[in-house]
Amino acid sequence: MSRTTPSPKEEAKETGFLDQTLRPNSWQEYIGQEAVKANLHILLTAAKERSHPPEHLLFYGPPGLGKTTLAHLIARETGAQVKATSGPAILKVGDLAAILTNLSAGDILFIDEIHRLNKAIEEVLYPAMESGTLDIIIGKGPSARTIQLDLPPFTLIAATTRIAMISAPLRSRFSGGVFKLEFYTDAEIAKIIERSAKLLGVDIEPGAVTEIAKRSRFTPRTANYHLKRCRDFAQINKTSLSSASVEKALALLGVDELGLTRADRDILTTMINKFGGGPVGLSTIAAALSEEQATIEEVYEPYLIQLGLLERTPRGRLATDKAYAHLGLKGSAKLL
């Protein structure tokens, strides 16, 4: 029997559910990102010894690499409560003031997508991060005055997929550090798949683990999603979860042997067929595909760059020889 590709909405719902059920609950279960983990270990241990909440932290990197998971693990380790919000959810200065004044000593405030916080609100965050105070302006015009409230000691943990959009003043206030999450190796992804299979009660052959890992964009969230889809496929077709069934299941989803989806391939073919392989500006690619620039930049490009299929040059994006070869298209990347 055949299956259709899920809609983006269905996919988001399913991955949201998987994120919750498969989220690592301990440092041992959190595979990879060794440098980040080592630094956090030092920071958290030192803070504990001083009996003080850890300093403010910023995590960045492409979606699904484990930023939110890290925030939750830190909370678990420090025994802190997490109050979670996101940049776009904080619409007014008053919203942030309400969140900050409701914090208890030692709480972790997690702000996801912090790059989408507006400038006026960002400025309220500066003194809160730096000196634990909240400046509130009461009244308007000449009679306006500022009152200063002391906040309980807290840790801000923020996450973003777009570090370039974080202003230098905000960035510098993450006194605990700014950490980049890296793509995972195939071996790390394989470990994550094995763990997830156990949690989902799925029997999986080693060859199937390898095949899923290869097609998972070096990203845990994608690996978990693929595992689930392959499990469904095997169940419905009454076969085992083997490398052969994984190949079929993922091909049906439009995922090729490099882990590229239809959307990734559309980006490359558009660049090659319409713009001679580039260099072509991001805004032009986005317009040609009726896709948002930010989505191309945050979601698709990092993986295409990582695979060496696309290059960012000062004159625009360039499809590489490897992209032509992978898509079986004639021609070659232009020389810079």
Ligand SMILES: Nc1ncnc2c1ncn2[C@@H]1O[C@H](COP(=O)(O)OP(=O)(O)OP(=O)(O)O)[C@@H](O)[C@H]1O
């Ligand atoms: N290091 C890891 N080890 C095991 N599983 C992981 C790891 N990192 C992430 N995962 C899995 O991937 C899922 C997605 O991770 P998470 O929600 O932390 O990503 P994110 O970086 O916050 O993504 P986004 O930018 O979309 O918010 C988690 O629920 C977990 O199941």
Ligand SMILES: [Mg+2]
């Ligand atoms: Mg997240």
